[in-house]
Amino acid sequence: MSNTAPWSTLAASPVAKAESLKSPRSPMSLQEIMDEALALKLYEEECQALEEKPVAEGVWSDLETKPSARELYGADWEGDDDDGDVGQVPWTRSAASTTATKPKEAKPRLERSNLVEGASSGLVSIRETMRRWDKDARRSVQSGSRVEKAHFATQDSVLDPKTTLMLQKLINRGDLDEVYGCVQSGKEANVYFARGTDEDTLQPRQYAVKIFRSTLNSFGNRHEYVTGDRRFDLAFQKKDARRQLKEWTEKEFRNLSRAAKYIRAPAPLTVKEHIVVMRFIGDSEGHPAPTLKEAKLSHAQLQHAYVDLLVSIRKLFHQAKLVHGDLSEYNVLYQHQKCWLIDFGQAVDRTHPEFLTYLRRDLHNVFQFFQRRGLTEATSEESSGILSEDMAFEFVTREEDAYEVLHAFPELHALFNEKS
Structure with missing residues (x-):
């Protein structure tokens, strides 16, 4: 099944479609009403297919199968083979990691x-x-x-x-x-x-x-x-x-x-x-994984968490066709050096007229948190730092293949490869 049905409002660029969703419409004719009803039915079938799709062995399997991933991530790259079962590797909580x-x-x-x-x-x-x-x-x-x-x-x-x-x-x-x-x-x-x-x-x-x-x-x-x-x-x-x-x-x-x-x-x-x-995202004794707000992360861990979170937002946008809508350091859990997104009640589909507004707000919250934690904004392609809010928005919304997008943002490579 293709990512987007021909009739869908998602068929064109999501940024271009956002304005059309907001524009006022004249009264609909009978034919337009019938077309809209058919589109809604097909859209519901697409949503159902997205929700019922079997879970892959790893949500990052597309990254693991391409050799260039290790080159992009450098020596700090770790496979995600254990992502499927938190219980196999219990999270051991230390006093320094969470309150x-x-x-x-x-x-x-x-x-x-x-x-x-x-x-x-x-x-x-x-x-x-x-x-x-x-x-x-x-x-x-x-x-x-x-x-x-x-x-x-x-x-x-x-x-x-x-x-x-x-x-x-x-x-x-x-x-x-x-x-x-x-x-x-x-x-x-x-x-x-x-x-x-x-x-x-x-x-x-x-x-x-x-x-x-x-x-x-x-x-x-x-x-x-x-x-x-x-x-x-x-x-x-x-x-x-x-x-x-x-x-x-x-x-x-x-x-x-x-x-x-x-x-x-x-x-x-x-x-x-x-x-x-x-x-449950946590250990077998009922201790929940800390939020990004609670977790005590080193500079290198913060860098990796930033890229991990940004890639998650992109995959959520393009593959799940959702925008979280309430993303902040309080709605991201940190376990096994990976970010887990929670609290999806506010998440909206890309057919929502304000989905880009909510996306920009999510990216603003992410930028503000990591900046407060000491990560600086990249000033050039050669420098190491987090993307500006506008560049992060472009990274998330660009339609190209994920690897083409990664190569278009060398600042992210520097975050992966830099050690501290």
Whole structure:
């Protein structure tokens, strides 16, 4: 399957198409409406193909198969053969590498033998249970009485009875074995450490359970990242809070499904309402990998991390056809001297009218972080340094083969080859 279908808005240069997406349009004729419906159907099929494409043995396999890669990367080049399984090479955390703390034990830990109160041995479906709760809530409102607070009260910011029941359902059906304490709390979600078993190999696996908050107040501009995205733009702002939250969670799952095929991003396992289960990036004891903000990196490690991150942004743009939209040092994990991108809820497809604006903002955040950490901007092709924001934008968006692009930016070669 070609990277771009002939009918797609991506067929031409993405930079050239950006302006056409923003320009006002006259009322559509019947034929144009029919053409648009057909284009949307074909576009959905292309998106589905991108998300269902099997994961390659290594997301950098195209770099590994070309001998020139080692010449470009110099003596510091390392193969990525271990990228496929973090568990084979556990990350050993040192005091100097991160300030992350060990996850607290859940209260109580969810496991198969610990059924949630209200769940029978017959495993009443979550949909049926939620239907009963919503029915009770409507009756209470109609009668003027107050809805029972326990139905909507939260524990640890996100764990209300509905959410707890969903987690128990995931355990009961075998997606997870145990759920532990919170390892990360953010503006829109909490992340919990969990263990499971791979169905194919029966090997233990570590997962991150991301639970979005049941209110949208903590991140009220979500509609900006949905309106204009042809995959989800169906009157998002007119939907009730529950449907908005469910759609936002599905957006994160689908973006991760696509991104993890091409770059280092946690591959998702399953999605349920406002819960996404994905691969855990960290060690087997539940210590998450540090973010770029937390990691203590040498000058040489910073140089390699910069190029690694810039190449990831390019691959995300051209192969996954996504722009992260909220990229910063807080949304990049650093493990085994590699960068892993996380938090894809804000990521937008290249059909979004503001995708280039979001790309420039991502590149600005990257430039500012590495500049604060001591890397200087390259002033000439012979000098060693990070690319200016405009040059980085050109590096990411240029349509040529990746190796032709790398050769067009000698400053990146210097970053790889310089030692400190």
